[in-house]
Amino acid sequence: MIAGRLATIVTDRSFWRGVAAILVFLILWEIGARSKQWMAPEFFAPFKNILGMIGFKKDYLPWVGAIPAPSAVLASWIQVLGQKGYWQSWYMSFFRVMGGFIAAMIIGIPFGLVLAVSRITRWVAFPVFEVLRPIPPLAWVPASIIFWPTQELAITFITFLGAFYTIVINVLGGARSIDVRYFQAAQSMGSSRWDIFRRIILPGTLPSIVVGSAVGMGITWEVVVAAEMISGGGASGTIGSGGGLGFFIWNSYVGGSYEQIVVGMISIGIAGFASSGLLRWLGRYATPWLKAR
Amino acid sequence: MRPPASTSTRGHILIEDVVKIYDSGGAAVVAVDHCTLEIEPGEICMIVGPSGCGKTTLLNAIAGFHEITSGRIVMDGEVLCSTEMPKSNPGPDRIVVFQNGALFPWKSNLENVIFGPVMQGRLMRSEAIDKGRAMLADAGLSGVEHNYPGEMSSGVRRRVEIVRALMNNPKALLLDEPYRALDSLTKSVMHEALLEIYYKNKVTIFFITHDLEEAIFLGHRVVIMTTRPCKPKKMLTVDIPHPRDYSVLTSKRFRELIEETNDAVHEEALKAFQAGEKEG
Numbered sequence: 001m002i003a004g005r006l007a008t009i010v011t012d013r014s015f016w017r018g019v020a021a022i023l024v025f026l027i028l029w030e031i032g033a034r035s036k037q038w039m040a041p042e043f044f045a046p047f048k049n050i051l052g053m054i055g056f057k058k059d060y061l062p063w064v065g066a067i068p069a070p071s072a073v074l075a076s077w078i079q080v081l082g083q084k085g086y087w088q089s090w091y092m093s094f095f096r097v098m099g100g101f102i103a104a105m106i107i108g109i110p111f112g113l114v115l116a117v118s119r120i121t122r123w124v125a126f127p128v129f130e131v132l133r134p135i136p137p138l139a140w141v142p143a144s145i146i147f148w149p150t151q152e153l154a155i156t157f158i159t160f161l162g163a164f165y166t167i168v169i170n171v172l173g174g175a176r177s178i179d180v181r182y183f184q185a186a187q188s189m190g191s192s193r194w195d196i197f198r199r200i201i202l203p204g205t206l207p208s209i210v211v212g213s214a215v216g217m218g219i220t221w222e223v224v225v226a227a228e229m230i231s232g233g234g235a236s237g238t239i240g241s242g243g244g245l246g247f248f249i250w251n252s253y254v255g256g257s258y259e260q261i262v263v264g265m266i267s268i269g270i271a272g273f274a275s276s277g278l279l280r281w282l283g284r285y286a287t288p289w290l291k292a293r
Numbered sequence: 294m295r296p297p298a299s300t301s302t303r304g305h306i307l308i309e310d311v312v313k314i315y316d317s318g319g320a321a322v323v324a325v326d327h328c329t330l331e332i333e334p335g336e337i338c339m340i341v342g343p344s345g346c347g348k349t350t351l352l353n354a355i356a357g358f359h360e361i362t363s364g365r366i367v368m369d370g371e372v373l374c375s376t377e378m379p380k381s382n383p384g385p386d387r388i389v390v391f392q393n394g395a396l397f398p399w400k401s402n403l404e405n406v407i408f409g410p411v412m413q414g415r416l417m418r419s420e421a422i423d424k425g426r427a428m429l430a431d432a433g434l435s436g437v438e439h440n441y442p443g444e445m446s447s448g449v450r451r452r453v454e455i456v457r458a459l460m461n462n463p464k465a466l467l468l469d470e471p472y473r474a475l476d477s478l479t480k481s482v483m484h485e486a487l488l489e490i491y492y493k494n495k496v497t498i499f500f501i502t503h504d505l506e507e508a509i510f511l512g513h514r515v516v517i518m519t520t521r522p523c524k525p526k527k528m529l530t531v532d533i534p535h536p537r538d539y540s541v542l543t544s545k546r547f548r549e550l551i552e553e554t555n556d557a558v559h560e561e562a563l564k565a566f567q568a569g570e571k572e573g
Contacts, residue, residue, distance in 0.1 A: 190461075
């Protein structure tokens with residue numbers, strides 16, 4: 001089955017268009033990285049004053065040549081693939097993302113559902129929730145390092161926050177927007193309150209749970225990397241450089257290995273893409289009726 | 294004048310002096326004004342009125358979705374709601390088929406159809422499945438069991454929903470402009486399909502529409518409602534014998550009945566238009 005799907009992807013024209021677009025991008029990057037300067041100095045001379053006003057100096061203009069070329073990145077990547085620390089970074093970040101994300105699902109989905117069905121809970125909990133929600137997860141970093149006994153828990157808590165609010169808001173919104181006619185029809189046909197919860201509210205909210213989880217997963221990867229950078233990679237003291245991909249990037253920057261910075265960045269891109277791909281796949285199986293539209 | 298005698302003995306609905314006043318935001322709106330109407334067991338009673346005239350309010354009161362302000366509604370001798378107890382409990386004896394359909398999109402057509410009897414604990418799941426398949430086949434819908442409603446045309450969805458309603462063994466079906474969204478060709482096919490299902494399962498049908506031709510084609514009786522507040526303005530017994538089919542539409546008697554009622558309907562539509570009532 002997977003082989004069949006792979007075959008349809010490979011024969012699909014839009015797949016090859018995507019591959020071509022990425023190749024063109026890599027080629028332009030390679031050319032840009034090998035060139036000495038992005039523009040002839042005499043070309044931007046007339047704009048010197050304006051550029052100076054917003055803080056640019058002639059020799060400080062950003063140019064692609066400052067970034068390592070894709071070929072250099074690839075070489076560095078191949079070298080890094082053999083290192084235990086790189087894989088440990090993957091493992092650490094993945095572990096934190098999954099821990100925070102699954103905790104956010106386990107707490108967020110029931111919480112959103114309770115908010116949706118219980119007016120009293122909405123009165124009590126929703127104002128507090130709405131006050132806390134706009135606080136960016138990263139603003140929680142110092143407080144959470146103080147609060148949690150280990151740095152590992154602190155980072156996982158930050159990633160939890162990243163997914164939690166999105167999941168709750170989606171579940172609440174999804175459950176509240178279920179068409180009233182479904183409730184009326186179910187009630188007419190003799191459903192108890194529990195039946196209505198199980199057979200109407202739960203499946204009716206499922207599409208929103210899937211969407212909320214996918215968005216939450218994206219935020220989780222954004223947050224874990226920053227949290228690792230800020231908190232110095234958590235347990236890095238005990239297991240070498242295995243402080244997560246965020247710490248991997250930061251470490252590469254401090255160590256002056258610019259190729260490795262890009263390796264870390266692309267790794268996170270792949271990790272995020274794979275995670276949300278997995279979620280989308282699971283989501284499709286959980287909501288087969290949406291395919292029908 | 295009484296509607297034609299029917300073999301059914303259940304599904305007698307008596308609407309007595311029902312008033313419904315919406316009192317939201319200070320300005321009270323009288324939606325239903327001292328409405329009295331008796332529907333015989335097994336009768337197809339067509340309620341005709343312009344959009345927003347308050348006829349859906351009446352249907353919601355019978356179904357138990359909304360409260361009434363005063364009056365009472367009695368079904369087979371049992372008081373559903375009254376001034377003292379303004380809201381009845383929705384139950385499987387009165388099933389609504391909604392304007393835009395309310396099949397559960399996350400359940401297959403068969404799962405939808407067996408929902409009622411299983412919920413009520415009247416049938417074992419396996420029995421319900423057998424009965425559901427038979428009822429679907431009876432309605433010319435074999436083969437759709439394992440599809441989701443979202444995969445079907447709106448005409449098929451509406452027929453599945455009527456089968457789902459009948460699976461509850463109701464005394465009355467309450468249809469709220471079920472064919473409004475359909476094109477006129479599909480609509481005429483749906484009318485014949487509904488009559489066919491009705492001839493096999495004689496239930497009382499309370500059918501709301503704003504389409505006079507639909508009303509006369511289907512109904513034993515047509516009740517034309519005044520626009521807000523809603524109450525019967527004119528009643529018409531359709532003396533075209535059942536079973537009917539599509540050829541009725543071109544018969545002389547059908548045209549005469551349209552002529553007889555057209556003015557009354559048009560007058561109310563004009564009133565509704567001038568009052569600027571919102572569609573729906």
